[in-house]
Amino acid sequence: MLNHTVVMRECECLHEPIEGYAGIANLLLIVVLLPLISFVGVVLNFFNIFIFCEQKNTAAKYLTALSCSDVGVCMAGIFVICSDSLRAHSFVIDQVFVFLLPKIIPLGLFFQMLSVYITVLAAFDCFYSVYCGTKCEPKRSTWAPRVLALVVISVAAYNIVQFGDLQAIECLHPDNYTLFELCPTEMRVSETYVILYKGYLYALSMAFLPFVLLTFLTVSIIVMLRKKNDDMDKVEKQGCEDDGGNNPVVLLLVVLLFLCCNLTSLLVNVFEMLKIKLSFEVEAVLIDIGNFLVVINATANFFVYMGSSEEFRVAFYERIRKLWRPKSTRLPLLHDHRIRLFNRNPVASSI
Numbered sequence: 001m002l003n004h005t006v007v008m009r010e011c012e013c014l015h016e017p018i019e020g021y022a023g024i025a026n027l028l029l030i031v032v033l034l035p036l037i038s039f040v041g042v043v044l045n046f047f048n049i050f051i052f053c054e055q056k057n058t059a060a061k062y063l064t065a066l067s068c069s070d071v072g073v074c075m076a077g078i079f080v081i082c083s084d085s086l087r088a089h090s091f092v093i094d095q096v097f098v099f100l101l102p103k104i105i106p107l108g109l110f111f112q113m114l115s116v117y118i119t120v121l122a123a124f125d126c127f128y129s130v131y132c133g134t135k136c137e138p139k140r141s142t143w144a145p146r147v148l149a150l151v152v153i154s155v156a157a158y159n160i161v162q163f164g165d166l167q168a169i170e171c172l173h174p175d176n177y178t179l180f181e182l183c184p185t186e187m188r189v190s191e192t193y194v195i196l197y198k199g200y201l202y203a204l205s206m207a208f209l210p211f212v213l214l215t216f217l218t219v220s221i222i223v224m225l226r227k228k229n230d231d232m233d234k235v236e237k238q239g240c241e242d243d244g245g246n247n248p249v250v251l252l253l254v255v256l257l258f259l260c261c262n263l264t265s266l267l268v269n270v271f272e273m274l275k276i277k278l279s280f281e282v283e284a285v286l287i288d289i290g291n292f293l294v295v296i297n298a299t300a301n302f303f304v305y306m307g308s309s310e311e312f313r314v315a316f317y318e319r320i321r322k323l324w325r326p327k328s329t330r331l332p333l334l335h336d337h338r339i340r341l342f343n344r345n346p347v348a349s350s351i
Helices: 020-053 058-086 091-132 134-164 191-227 234-241 247-273 280-308 310-324 333-342
Strands: 166-172 178-184
Touching: 020 058, 020 280, 020 310, 058 091, 058 134, 058 280, 091 134, 091 166, 091 178, 091 191, 091 247, 091 280, 191 247, 247 280, 280 310
Parallel strands: none
Antiparallel strands: 166 178
16 A cells, blocks of 8 residues: 655745844834825825815826825725734734735735825816816816726736736745745746846836826926916916916926835836845845835825815815714704805816
C-alpha cells in the first residue's frame, strides 16, 4: 500500500511588524491617524454629496461624482491601508484580510485613479464654460453623464488586471503550524509587468498626464477670464465662475493638492521601475507617507470648497443647523418642503 506524503511549502511572505523608526512612523501615520482621517473624510464627502445633489447644474454632477469617488478612497484607507498594517499585529486580522485584500486593493486603486480623472473632467468643464459662456450649458449638461460613464469604464478596465496581483497561499510557519499568507503572483513579480504597468503606465496615468492637463486648463481659464471685456455681461464674462468667482483658485488648489499628495507615491514607483535600491526602512516610510497623503487628498476637497465658496459655506451651515435643530421647533413637513424647494442656493455652480 502506497503512502502519499504531502509536503507543505514553507512560508515566504510573512507579514512581520516593522521595527525601528519605520515601525514608529507606521504606527503613528497608518494605524492611529489614518483611520481617524479616513472616517472624517467619509463624513465630509457625504456632506459634499448631499449639498451637490440638490443642484441641477453641470458642475454639481462632476463634484458629486468626485465626492462619491473620494468616499471610496477614504474607505480604502481603513479597509486596505490600515488593515494591512494591522495584520502584522493580529493573527486573526491577518487571516481574515489575507483573503480580502487581493479583492479590495484593486478597488482602492480604482477609486484613487477615478478621483484624479473626475477632477480633470471638472477642470475641462470649467474651461469649456469660460470659453463658450452660458450658451453651452445645455451641451455641457448633456455630455457630463456620458463622459463620467466613459471615465468610470476606462478606469475600471485599466485597474481590473490588478485583481491578479496577489493570492492567499497556505504554508507552514517556522514554528510548525499552518496558516495562509499573502504573496505576489507570478504576474506581479514579472519584470515586464513591474516596468511597464507599475512603472511607466502608472507614472503617465497618475502623475504626468493629470498634472499637465490640470496645469494647462487652470492657466488657460485664468488667462481667458482676464481677457474678457469689462462691458461684457457678467454671466458671459465669467463663465463657470458666474456664481462664485473663485473657480480658478479652486482648480489651482486642486492642482497643488494633487502634486503634493501623489508625488511620494510616484517616486516610490519610479524607484521600483528604475531598480533604484532604497533601504527597507526608507522605502517603508515613503510608502506610508504616500498612502497617508492619498487619503488626505480625498478629504481635503471639502476644505477647498469651504474656503473658496461662500455659497458652499452657507449651504453647509444651513444643513448643520437643520441636523441640530430640536424637533419641536421644526416647521411642518409641507411648509418645510416649500422652503427647501424655492430657496436653493446654486452652490456647485460656484466651484
